[in-house]
Amino acid sequence: MVTFRLDEYKTLFFRIFLGYLFYFISRVLFFSFNTNLFAVDSFAKLARLYYYGIAFDTTALLYINSLFIILSILPLTVNTRPGYQKGLAILYFVTNFLALATNFVDIIYYRFSQVRSTKATLDLLSDETNKKALFEHFTWTYWYVIFLFILCCLAWGWLYYRVKVKHVPVKSLRVYYSSSIVAVLVILALMIGGVRGDFRHSTRPINMVDAYKHVTIPNQGDIILNTPFAIFRTLKSNNFKAEHWTTENYINTNIKPLKQYNGTPGGRPNIVIIILESMAREYWGSMNRNTVIPNFKSYTPFLDSLSDSSLIFTNAYANGRQSIHAMSSVLAGIPSFQAAFTSSPYAKQKIQSIVSICDSMGYQTSFFHGAANGSMGFQGFASILGFKNYYGRTEYNNESDFDGMWGIWDEPFLKFMGKTLGAQRQPFMATMFTLSSHDPFQIPDKYKSRFKGGPLAIDKCVQYADNALRCFFNYAKTQPWFSNTIFVITADHTSQTYYPEYSKAINRFADPILFYSANKAYGLRGVRTDLASQLDIYPSLVDLAGYHKPFRSWGRSLISNLPDETPRVINSPGNLYQFMQGNYIYLFDRKRITGIFNIADKALEKNLVEDGFNPEMNKGMMDCKALIQDYMNRIVNNKLNP
Numbered sequence: 001m002v003t004f005r006l007d008e009y010k011t012l013f014f015r016i017f018l019g020y021l022f023y024f025i026s027r028v029l030f031f032s033f034n035t036n037l038f039a040v041d042s043f044a045k046l047a048r049l050y051y052y053g054i055a056f057d058t059t060a061l062l063y064i065n066s067l068f069i070i071l072s073i074l075p076l077t078v079n080t081r082p083g084y085q086k087g088l089a090i091l092y093f094v095t096n097f098l099a100l101a102t103n104f105v106d107i108i109y110y111r112f113s114q115v116r117s118t119k120a121t122l123d124l125l126s127d128e129t130n131k132k133a134l135f136e137h138f139t140w141t142y143w144y145v146i147f148l149f150i151l152c153c154l155a156w157g158w159l160y161y162r163v164k165v166k167h168v169p170v171k172s173l174r175v176y177y178s179s180s181i182v183a184v185l186v187i188l189a190l191m192i193g194g195v196r197g198d199f200r201h202s203t204r205p206i207n208m209v210d211a212y213k214h215v216t217i218p219n220q221g222d223i224i225l226n227t228p229f230a231i232f233r234t235l236k237s238n239n240f241k242a243e244h245w246t247t248e249n250y251i252n253t254n255i256k257p258l259k260q261y262n263g264t265p266g267g268r269p270n271i272v273i274i275i276l277e278s279m280a281r282e283y284w285g286s287m288n289r290n291t292v293i294p295n296f297k298s299y300t301p302f303l304d305s306l307s308d309s310s311l312i313f314t315n316a317y318a319n320g321r322q323s324i325h326a327m328s329s330v331l332a333g334i335p336s337f338q339a340a341f342t343s344s345p346y347a348k349q350k351i352q353s354i355v356s357i358c359d360s361m362g363y364q365t366s367f368f369h370g371a372a373n374g375s376m377g378f379q380g381f382a383s384i385l386g387f388k389n390y391y392g393r394t395e396y397n398n399e400s401d402f403d404g405m406w407g408i409w410d411e412p413f414l415k416f417m418g419k420t421l422g423a424q425r426q427p428f429m430a431t432m433f434t435l436s437s438h439d440p441f442q443i444p445d446k447y448k449s450r451f452k453g454g455p456l457a458i459d460k461c462v463q464y465a466d467n468a469l470r471c472f473f474n475y476a477k478t479q480p481w482f483s484n485t486i487f488v489i490t491a492d493h494t495s496q497t498y499y500p501e502y503s504k505a506i507n508r509f510a511d512p513i514l515f516y517s518a519n520k521a522y523g524l525r526g527v528r529t530d531l532a533s534q535l536d537i538y539p540s541l542v543d544l545a546g547y548h549k550p551f552r553s554w555g556r557s558l559i560s561n562l563p564d565e566t567p568r569v570i571n572s573p574g575n576l577y578q579f580m581q582g583n584y585i586y587l588f589d590r591k592r593i594t595g596i597f598n599i600a601d602k603a604l605e606k607n608l609v610e611d612g613f614n615p616e617m618n619k620g621m622m623d624c625k626a627l628i629q630d631y632m633n634r635i636v637n638n639k640l641n642p
Helices: 004-034 043-071 082-113 121-124 131-141 143-160 173-196 208-212 218-224 226-232 248-254 301-306 325-333 353-361 374-386 410-422 459-475 533-544 615-636
Strands: 269-278 311-317 364-369 388-390 428-433 485-490 510-517 526-528 568-571 576-582 583-586 593-598
Touching: 004 082, 004 218, 004 568, 043 082, 043 173, 043 208, 043 218, 043 226, 082 143, 082 226, 121 226, 131 143, 131 208, 143 388, 143 510, 208 218, 208 226, 248 526, 269 325, 269 353, 269 533, 301 459, 301 510, 311 533, 325 353, 325 374, 325 485, 325 533, 353 364, 353 428, 353 533, 353 593, 364 374, 364 410, 374 388, 410 428, 410 459, 485 533, 510 533, 568 615, 576 615, 593 615
Parallel strands: 269 428, 269 485, 311 526, 364 388, 364 428
Antiparallel strands: 311 510, 485 510, 568 576, 576 583, 583 593
């Protein structure tokens, strides 16, 4: 008789060890499929990242297997019976295989999101109306990842049954219970320490941000993390909380969250904002004329030609990682960091935006998105912002133009927008969110021989979307409203990268911004290289529209370009803030500045923190904190509509 159940405990530890093994394998695959995104330049560095990942794997595995472990160690006297062991096996495989699946999902999804999936990702998925079609597409397109996942599951199951618990009858209940209780207490203590990531009472449980203390390039922290950990740690997290790092006077003086402009345009212009799905700055020739990228190829001939008659910003950035983030950033000047503002309870408050300001000025306001109504949460947030009209796939009402996955092809839907606007009274403000340059990267059959694309799957879709814009503008030029319309064209976020320049940490947010109007009175001409971001679009349009009252904005007018409004950019690759201002880039984890880099160091290779701070650095660090403080305080205190 095995009095102290040593055989059971050895088997339990072996089964938990299998979790470490397959998390290691999934991490190797995660890195292998996304190598170009991490700038890991040596095997030793990669090994260190894997080593640091053990702590996060421990927490995730203990979360997932807590019930399995407890049921394995409780002194029930039937633990070793075949029926009981079969029940444990079912629990073990269901929970662990589901968790492992999320790691495999991120092997592909990471290249689009640039962050480990979290609860916010689950919230985003819940807003999708075509989940079945998406599942079928990704299953077909990325079958090899599913194949690897199945292989890992089969191997895991085979190894699990190599070590079995033998049934041993209990002959001494006193010894059995006393020894079991001691073992239960020891194992529970180990579990508590493992879940916390540390046995010291003085430390808080490890969180996602702790992965980034081991790296200087933020994306490398995602190698350390695993997806189950990221999801568990964000299930009940609230990243929106008031901060008190500086004074209101400092914020008002240096951040200027309340803006007021005195522009005097010739009448109220129509405004059309076009947010292009995934159309990163990398694909535009006009945005790369001075980047000196060898053998650079443009996939946007129309946008390049339009740029010659526009005001363009070649050093502009997104303020979020997903499409819904762009909607709040562009239209309301509200970025998303660790958690999406639009997925939070605070998104339901009254929000001042270009929509509400245009409404107050008598504009007709409309939002256009060719996907199924409600997809991606756009319709709900459009309603919160106050759009008077919403036009989706339902309103388009012609399924012959459905792309089979997301919605209506860009070309016919842009034409639909043009005709719809022509029937509205002026002035109008419209936002169009395109979709044809979204994965699965398909184009209409009639264009497949014309648009051959390039090395990336998205390239041919960029060509198609560019041509769709050409067709739209050719139509718009014939309309009476065209001459008094200001067009803004930007992208929601970046996507696939080909050139090493755009794989750099900062340039993973590199977005284009273009202002165009046939009315030369607005002065929308030229090329600007100063820092700009999606947050600057909203105040720029408020300025152009001639709105003279104070309004809330963390951006600045790119039109007035006032000397007391500092060019700056803020975004987040995960659990860090990236803040650019002046000559430096700052990384902030909400407790301390973890990195300072020269503004030209887009790959974040040389951390200047250890070299000491100069006056500009001290000012930049405080401005970073001040902006985040005002952002948080206004959101949690319902002050987004001052």
